[in-house]
Amino acid sequence: MRSTPVKEPREARTNLLGLDREGLKGFFAEMGEKPFRASQLLKWIHQRGVTDFAQMTDLSKALRTKLEATAEVRIPEPVFDQRSADGTRKWLLRMDGSNAIETVYIPETGRGTLCVSSQVGCALECTFCSTAQQGFNRNLTSAEILGQLWFAVRELQASGLERPITNVVFMGMGEPLSNFAPVLMASRAMVDDDAYGLSKRRVTLSTSGLVPQLYRMAEISDIALAVSLHAPNDALRDELVPINRKHPIKDLLAACKHYIQDKPHRSITWEYVMLDGVNDHDEHARQLAVLLKGIPSKVNLIPFNPFPGTDYRCSSPERIRSFATILLKAGLTTTTRKTRGQDIDGACGQLVGRVEDRTRRRLRREQAAEATQ
Structure with missing residues (x-):
């Protein structure tokens, strides 16, 4: 009898909507990214209202892919x-x-x-x-x-x-x-x-x-x-x-x-x-x-x-x-x-x-x- 593989639950993504500048700097530091990424994300999320990482065009494609896997911008x-x-x-x-x-x-x-x-x-x-x-x-x-x-x-x-x-x-x-x-x-x-x-x-x-x-x-x-x-x-x-x-x-x-x-x-x-x-x-x-x-x-x-x-x-x-x-x-x-x-x-x-x-x-x-x- 073959056992059914158990899927591991996906880790909760970090909601970047709630992070201030220092919080975002810390988040990006853990990803090996530079501190200036915090300014970019603040502008995209709060000034431009963008919640889709794919649309954040001044971020590299590799970074956008990492963000899709680990983070989100979830609104009420x-x-x-x-x-x-x-x-x-x-x-x-x-x-x-x-x-x-x-x-x-x-x-x-x-x-x-x-x-x-x-x-x-x-x-x-x-x-x-x-x-x-x-x-x-x-x-x-x-x-x-x-x-x-x-x-x-x-x-x-x-x-x-x-x-x-x-x-x-x-x-x-x-x-x-x-x-x-x-x-x-x-x-x-x-x-x-x-x-x-x-x-x-x-x-x-x-x-x-x-x-x-x-x-x-x-x-x-x-x-x-x-x-x-x-x-x-x-x-x-x-x-x-x-x-x-x-x-x-x-x-x-x-x-x-x-x-x-x-x-x-x-x-x-x-x-x-x-x-x-x-x-x-x-x-x-x-x-x-x-x-x-x-x-x-x-x-x-x-x-x-x-x-x-x-x-x-x-x-x-x-x-x-x-x-x-x-x-x-x-x-x-x-x-x-x-x-x-x-x-x-x-x-x-x-x-x-x-x-x-x-x-x-x-x-x-x-x-x-x-x-x-």
Whole structure:
């Protein structure tokens, strides 16, 4: 009886979409190639949008053959494309299986901002955020993060926009600093002149306040920083942003000051969602003004965007104006974010995607709700 030969599984190819300049240099060094190949690949993939090695004509035929055997440029798979009446676009991009993440493009006069996700779901349980209610599955790879930018650029260029994206914000699904290495690698490619060439001031990482990672980030990056503060004291922030119980406001402020020291003309953007009757009193504004005194700051007041199952309501326009006036009189640069894409659930705090929740958080929440009925 003759045995059937067993085929060895093909080794996984390296997805070059997710490698920054240093990553590509290392990849080519292992192949015995010169470092300048990194610049060539960055331009082909990110500037020209080419994913087929055969079309990369300034590479030798032998190198293209080696790349075909060991590497690939794999982009996210779109599930749907939604367009808001205000011009905002939201894409659902499949990552694996039934998991999918949301990416949002926000056009404004003279600029276009892409809001990218860094995780499938989110492990932090901020009570006012719909993403946090979906649970958590996994971190995204650097290729999956950069893939959102690659995809959005091609989609928008197909609509006739030559340079549609001027800003990228890590404010989508997930906590970026919980996925430290892939996020920072992706950010380096975003600002690389051979890739997207974005200004470091126009790539913004938003964090809920992971203090050790903030200190690490200060050593290797100087992209813009935004902090989801949402409360001017520990008691209230413990309730709204539970990570505060581990990293209280005093420690968070120290890490933020460290991040911008020796960086002239830099400031921290403080994000503050306006929750009716919760964190929007005049006294909260006065506490916030005292808290941020002496720190180069911009305060971004965010009208709360409702989602199914939440008990929170948005502060009234009058209350938001009163809150902003107190901060402005205290000398703090203060803006109120204009809600965009709300009709497609693309506004701040509304991104949910499709998440196979490994934490079983939703199940526990449902069981708790049933027990109280």
